[in-house]
Amino acid sequence: MAHSPSSSSFDAKGCHKGTLETGDRLLADVSLPAAVIHQAPLAHNLAWMQDFARRHGAELAPHGKTTMTPALFRRQLEAGAWGITLATLPQCRAAFAEGAQRLLVANQMVGQANMAIAADLIRAGAELYVTVDSAENLDQLGAFFGAAGISLNILIEVGVEGGRCGLRDDDEVMALARRAATLPGIALAGLEGYEGVVHGDDPVAGIRRYAQRLVDGVKRLADEGLVDRDKPIVTASGSAWYDLIAEAFRDGGLEGRFTPVLRPGCYVVHDHGIYREAQAGVLSRRQDLHQGLEPALEVFAQVQSLPEPGLAIVALGKRDIGFDLAPEVLRRYREGGQASELLSVEGWQVVKQMDQHTFIQLPDSARDMRIGDVLAFGASHPCMTFDKWRQLHLVDDALRVVDTWATRF
Template identity: 65%
Template sequence: MPPTDPPLDKGLPETGPRLLEDVSLPAAVLHETSLAHNLAWMQRFCDAHGASLAPHGKTSMAPALFRRQLAAGAWAITLATAPQCRAAFAHGVTRLLLANQLVGRANMAIVAELLTAGAECYVLVDSIANVRALGAFFGERGLRLPVLIELGVPGGRCGCRDRDQVMALAEAVAGEAALVLAGVEGYEGMVQAEAGRDPAPAVSAYAGALVATLRALDDAGRLPVARPLVTASGSAWHDLIAEAFRDAGLDERVRRVMRPGCYVTHDHGLYGEAQARLLARRPEFAEGLRPALEVVAQVQSLPEPGLAIVALGRRDVGGDRPPVPLRRYREGGSPTAPLGVDGWRVTRLMDQHAFVALPDGAEDVAVGDVVAFGISHPCLTFDKWRKLCRVSQDLEVLEVLATCF
């Protein structure tokens, strides 16, 4: 239910639970029906492929969503920074996968505190220098830190570039009593195909390279844990990663971990397009994920024919692509009687304003109209909001979710 204390953040219920008249707009909105569908869809997908799900929490940094992901069956929550790990642990997440190198004594101190408090935390390594720094820091504190070797790609981000680097790094980890090598990690989003080529084969090949690397480490006796991990998967290629891991003939003791994050809300842009490609590859999936995150704002001004200024800007939505007008309502109107936005197009975003080009004949637009916008790339919109509204099908606020950015 909406909070009873006076709201101090933007986009919250002020006079009641009704989105179309009681919420201060703009507001970030999560549609419960689509949210529940996505949570169940991805968990079923991972279960069907024999994989564990460790969704990337950096997408939302919303503890209420972490709890629902775990309740749906997630094995862990992935995070990008040590402070994010601390925030998740503070809200009850006890198994954490830090999908980054842990660098800097202050960040190491955060992870040390988490281990001391009982967290299970994995971090990445890709250099001997980092291994030595981690070994010294955690050794001084009598702690043992599980690490995963990151396998990168040429021209990509972090990660070892070849097998020789991987094996040398594994030897360095074995020489540090405070560290234990727990598996191999990668991120297929850095894989590039030749211009004009479908990247899917290269992504599958990269997943195969992760498996081959894990096997090489195991054959060399460098994986002294009961259940080593092999992990990858952002939100665009999860089908290829899951299938490559499933079909690799891995021993059952290997835990295959998927780390998509944006699936929880999906979007109308970047990941909508990625899913269209997935459904083209996998027509047996009758339905995929549904967009659950929208930003809702009001028409502020109609200063000239063919132009609406909507009170929505870069402080409210991610800027990698313009937001997409989806539906429109009269303020205080019925949620079951949306008005048209055919031909509406956002042409420019400022800090707090969106310039919307209107088609010829758009004469029923009024100042105060409520417009729902689809977004592209959930990560870049979530971090604009300290609070989001979870709404029912009839656009009543069911819950206010806090974020921890």
């Protein structure tokens, strides 16, 4: 039976709280649409990627901006993650408040307000790393943290022509490292990069060359004694090409002398779009990898209108689910039914989305459709779905709610 909350069940911002309980049924007790994480594939993905990193001699620092969900950060750290990667200082502050101690900012830190957040985090005990790709930014950081009497860990970012941030020339990397050695408040920890900006007719070859630049570069920094730590860090890897980066780190002669760090984020829930395709590429390149990642994130919503033959309108829109690619209709259930009682969605196709409506073109065979039927949708690029939700429901195989997790966007 659905809950009927009293006025006291709403917080100061009008958000519903405290009405769901462990064991509630997603198909009966949860207000839809709702973002859902499936327990079994999540556990599989956590273990799979941690084991992948370990077998390649690398640490794992998952990119937290994907989910901004502290409960997932904790699970990643409990599974053995070295730290959590973030994109902004407010994200770092949120992650640190929830227990993440080692924070890697895969981005340049500019502006004194952001530097002040970083200083507060370091004073509070955070092990913080930020990236740098210019003498001007380096000097700004040196002035701020030198005056504050704080040592800031930096990673020099290695970029590519036509990409986003990062130094394009390897000699510029060395020059910036030598400059860092002269500044107060700065501790050079190693090199950082992101292979997702490498493009061309042969991206695999291009990424392999880029990964080798990182390996050669961090060795060169160490040989010149420019890194302020015993085991310099070299880090890269998103969720599409992590196998190529991991292979370069494994085979690059880094073992025992350096700290290779992989940073995929989307792996934790995978997806039904671009990362499903990317994973197929990984498995085709690596015949030794078995099973691979499994999609764990879905959005459940209900049919709200059947206004004309061959058309269903679902109470789900761009405010609820990522739309890099059209969402995929995965399964259908009766409201109040059981997880095992699946109804056909063969031939169903999303043809249009608006803010809060999805248009589905139906085949002639779809004659058992009812208002209120519950659909499970898969999305492409999980980052663009997580950031639409204040909370997510963890469910078991029977679609019972196991836990409800807050996001911190």
